[in-house]
Amino acid sequence: MLHPAVSIHQSPARWAAEVGLLLLALGLAYGTVLWLRRRTSAQSGSVWLGRVGVDGVLFPVLALVLTWGANRGLPLLMAGQPGLLRLAVPILLSLLLIRLVVRVLHAALPSAGWVEAAERWVSWLAWGGSVLWISGLWPVAWAELESLQWKLGSSKVSLATILEAAFSVLLVMVAALWLSAAIEARLLRGAASDQLSGRKIAANLIKALLLLVGLLVALSSAGIDLTALGVLGGAFGVGLGLGLQKLASNYVSGFVILAEGSLRIGDVVRVDGFEGRISDIKTRYTVIRALNGRESIVPNELLITQRVENSSLADPQVSQTTSVSVAYGTPLDALMPALKAAVAAVPRVLSEPSPSVQLSLFGADGLELTVVYWIADPENGTGNVRSEVNLALLGALNAQGIEIPFPQRVVHHLGPAAAAAAGAPLPAP
Numbered sequence: 001m002l003h004p005a006v007s008i009h010q011s012p013a014r015w016a017a018e019v020g021l022l023l024l025a026l027g028l029a030y031g032t033v034l035w036l037r038r039r040t041s042a043q044s045g046s047v048w049l050g051r052v053g054v055d056g057v058l059f060p061v062l063a064l065v066l067t068w069g070a071n072r073g074l075p076l077l078m079a080g081q082p083g084l085l086r087l088a089v090p091i092l093l094s095l096l097l098i099r100l101v102v103r104v105l106h107a108a109l110p111s112a113g114w115v116e117a118a119e120r121w122v123s124w125l126a127w128g129g130s131v132l133w134i135s136g137l138w139p140v141a142w143a144e145l146e147s148l149q150w151k152l153g154s155s156k157v158s159l160a161t162i163l164e165a166a167f168s169v170l171l172v173m174v175a176a177l178w179l180s181a182a183i184e185a186r187l188l189r190g191a192a193s194d195q196l197s198g199r200k201i202a203a204n205l206i207k208a209l210l211l212l213v214g215l216l217v218a219l220s221s222a223g224i225d226l227t228a229l230g231v232l233g234g235a236f237g238v239g240l241g242l243g244l245q246k247l248a249s250n251y252v253s254g255f256v257i258l259a260e261g262s263l264r265i266g267d268v269v270r271v272d273g274f275e276g277r278i279s280d281i282k283t284r285y286t287v288i289r290a291l292n293g294r295e296s297i298v299p300n301e302l303l304i305t306q307r308v309e310n311s312s313l314a315d316p317q318v319s320q321t322t323s324v325s326v327a328y329g330t331p332l333d334a335l336m337p338a339l340k341a342a343v344a345a346v347p348r349v350l351s352e353p354s355p356s357v358q359l360s361l362f363g364a365d366g367l368e369l370t371v372v373y374w375i376a377d378p379e380n381g382t383g384n385v386r387s388e389v390n391l392a393l394l395g396a397l398n399a400q401g402i403e404i405p406f407p408q409r410v411v412h413h414l415g416p417a418a419a420a421a422a423g424a425p426l427p428a429p
Contacts, residue, residue: 017074018084025066033059047103047178057103060096067092090133094126101174108177108207122170169218176214180207200265201258204283246301247284253300254283263303263310268378270309271298277379291381317350317376322386324393325366327405332359335400336369342396343373348385350374366405 033053050056071085132138145160184203276290288296336357343355361368
């Protein structure tokens with residue numbers, strides 16, 4: 001015979017008391033979360049407080065603790081069977097499990113595509129378990145799952161054992177991801193540009209180690225013999241050598257890049273014709289963001305095996321050039337210092353090395369001057385500073401009253417006598 005978790009045969013006074021205690025517990029939890037969110041500087045989407053407070057882990061934790069305490073303390077004050085408070089405990093426990101998994105997955109794996117599917121599966125399982133417990137069907141359902149057994153080697157495995165192992169793995173992996181995300185945020189907070197790569201590789205190694213240890217602990221706690229994983233490890237090694245060599249190469253290359261420091265977060269690089277600033281270095285790929293907002297995901301193996309131009313490896317200072325033409329006869333002794341001073345006044349142009357103006361070409365239409373200048377922040381754009389330099393040059397030329405020469409062509413007209421002497425055909429009358 002099934003025994004429901006909630007009894008409806010209780011006095012109206014007890015119902016009122018339980019409703020009041022439940023509302024009080026939810027109100028205290030809600031008020032505490034809002035107070036903490038206003039008083040602390042937690043980031044939006046954090047694990048504990050979520051985006052708006054009630055969607056984080058702290059709210060169901062406080063509500064569950066307060067409701068459980070009220071459920072245990074109410075029988076000491078009033079007689080009667082457990083009712084609404086006992087019903088609220090598994091609901092809040094399911095909400096806590098869902099919030100924990102969702103918030104940790106979003107914090108640790110924000111760009112993973114399977115996170116949404118994992119959230120739906122966890123929600124269905126959590127609410128389904130609550131329904132079974134509230135209705136009193138949980139023991140019957142668990143007994144049926146234990147009766148579904150089959151042999152795996154020399155031992156028997158039931159469906160209940162598999163579900164218990166999956167639940168243990170889920171909890172341990174979520175805890176490992178939560179801890180690794182917290183450690184990574186702590187390591188990367190306030191890191192200088194020259195320390196960022198080293199801390200990034202430390203965070204990746206810690207995450208991999210925690211996930212491996214968490215998986216082994218979860219499988220061991222579920223009663224799975226870890227010695228049986230040796231066969232799977234051998235099969236995985238064969239598959240890795242045959243079909244996953246590119247993936248493994250990218251992961252190894254990622255650790256090599258971070259370890260040797262040849263490419264760092266913030267460097268301006270050109271890879272395979274794409275130029276931009278390195279915004280993140282993952283274990284499998286590197287994200288390069290161009291100045292126009294486009295992002296390129298480059299496999300780490302490509303950064304190891306191909307030529308990469310790094311404008312910020314040894315010295316972030318880069319030189320740029322622009323040219324301008326002036327007419328023949330222009331007094332260059334007075335003009336070139338004026339152009340140099342105008343370029344030096346541009347905010348992003350460095351004073352050391354100082355700009356220089358050189359006579360580079362005797363052109364067909366005028367004298368061509370080449371202006372060389374240096375900048376220290378190419379990640380902020382090169383076209384904009386070149387435009388400012390050209391405007392400064394134009395202003396200096398206008399101030400000196402010097403015009404940029406237009407293309408000129410000399411046409412010689414031969415008269416009839418000269419044309420006849422040269423052997424050219426005379427025009428028809």
